[in-house]
Amino acid sequence: MKKTSVITFLAILVLVIAGCASAPTSAPAAPEAKVSATIDFGPYWTGTVRMEKESNTGLKDNAEAVFYSEWTMGESAGNVYPKSFTSTVTGSEEQMDFLWDKGGDIKAGIYDVVVDVDGMPGTGTIKNLELKKGTEYNIYLSFNAAKVAIDFQTDGDDLYVYPAGTYSKYEDLGRLDNIPEELLINHINSYNENNAIWWLIPAGVPLDIYRTHSNGDAEWFKDYTAKPESFIKNFE
Structure with missing residues (x-):
């Protein structure tokens, strides 16, 4: 191999190595933010949302949700009746196919849900309630009481x-x-x-x-x- 060819080859090799060294590494994908449901019944009735769930492939693209309430000792705190489901993504209202007064089937999504609870605290909202397809949910409003x-x-x-x-x-x-x-x-x-x-x-x-x-x-x-x-x- 001629001397000029060797020099040219080495120069190209150096450029390739330098290019590889300077290429930016891909940043790891950010973890998907977890959606947490909260309740809003005004400034006095506070609490959390507790969910029990199990898979049901027969629901296909839908979810099944039934609503309950409890107070901090785990006892029933009155019947819960869902009134409306508003998508947090589109802002449009989605209709539930009611199987019971307290729930039924609905298209999977993330919703703000207006509910009535027997007696006090009356009407309030469950915010950012995520319902995944092919899943059955028992949803408990756990009041701090x-x-x-x-x-x-x-x-x-x-x-x-x-x-x-x-x-x-x-x-x-x-x-x-x-x-x-x-x-x-x-x-x-x-x-x-x-x-x-x-x-x-x-x-x-x-x-x-x-x-x-x-x-x-x-x-x-x-x-x-x-x-x-x-x-x-x-x-x-």
């Missing part, structure tokens, strides 16, 4: 739960007997014994609680904060 374990037996034996500060505001206005109904967080008495959610109050937030008795007596418990997962037998 305490359970009232007071025996309400007769007419006039009631408990009214309001946001903290309600007593002071309406006492100053001279309107303690005319507090707006929309401020009521919960109302507990003997007539709603069968609706479990009615026996719950939000935990971890200050409340003003008005207790009436069948003999006409009444009392306020101001700035009362219930402990999560507790049973309330009296207010102190």
Whole structure:
């Protein structure tokens, strides 16, 4: 091999090696962000979404979802009825093929779901609920709450739960007997014994609680904060 050919070959080899060394390496693909469902029932009723699931290939491109509610001790907290499913991707509403009042089949996707819960907390939204195709779901709204374990037996034996500060505001206005109904967080008495959610109050937030008795007596418990997962037998 001629000397000039050797020099040319070596020069080309150096350029190839340098090019390989300087070529940028591909960055690893970013992990897919996990979608976490949350609940929105206003500032007082908080909690999480718990899901049980199993595969069902017979659903094909659909998912099956049934809705329940529970409080922090795992007990039922009232029936849950899904009202609408809005896709977080397209913004359009998707119709569920209801098999029961509490759920049915729907196209797989990620949804904001408006639901009604028996009694309080009433209507709210499950946000970013991901339903994958070929999957059956039991979806539980787990409310952060305490359970009232007071025996309400007769007419006039009631408990009214309001946001903290309600007593002071309406006492100053001279309107303690005319507090707006929309401020009521919960109302507990003997007539709603069968609706479990009615026996719950939000935990971890200050409340003003008005207790009436069948003999006409009444009392306020101001700035009362219930402990999560507790049973309330009296207010102190």
